[in-house]
Amino acid sequence: MGLLDDVAEVLIREDELRARVADLGRQISKDYDSKTPLLVGILKGAAVFLSDLIRQITIPCLMDFMATSSYEGGTESSGIVRILKDLDQTIEGRHVLIVDDVIDTGYTMDYLLETLKARYPASLRVCALLDKISRRRRHVPIDYRGFEIPDKFVVGYGLDYGGIYRNLPFICVLKPEVYA
Secondary structure (H helix, E strand, O other): OOHHHHEEEEEEOHHHHHHHHHHHHHHHHHHOOOOOOEEEEEEOOOHHHHHHHHOOOOOOOEEEEEEEEOOOOOOOOOOOOEEEEOOOOOOOOOEEEEEEEEEOOOHHHHHHHHHHHOOOOOEEEEEEEEEOHHHOOOOOOOOEEEEEOOOOOEEEOOEOEOOEOOOOOOEEEEOHHHHO
């Protein structure tokens, strides 16, 4: 029995992801021309997205990572955000682009934006692969948006359930019995 047996519905196909990531890379390259942005990937979910995105960016750029927790292993955000891994470098005076997998309630991104603003970056923007706008509780600006998706718990392309399914090359919904 493989991972594909657990898939109920594919929301975003592999070719759609590839095309949209290329578009985002072109736009970021254009917007940050003559700058050297620092892309901050939010672990672990954004790792696959960031890996593909950075290869589509045609200007010099830097990369770092942060890890946060607000899900406590379930499918719903607890609303309490903890930083599990902080940046390895200072962002003062740098053009920072936070790269995240999905913005759901907005609590985590709101917390990250406030935390990073206090470190005096030259600019601070957000790139999110997925936007679940129907679940938003905190308004957060998304400067680069991949896809708006419905209020469904999704996995694949870096997103997981119980640490599994990150390696699926598409975004999908699992069968209900998988998390029963």
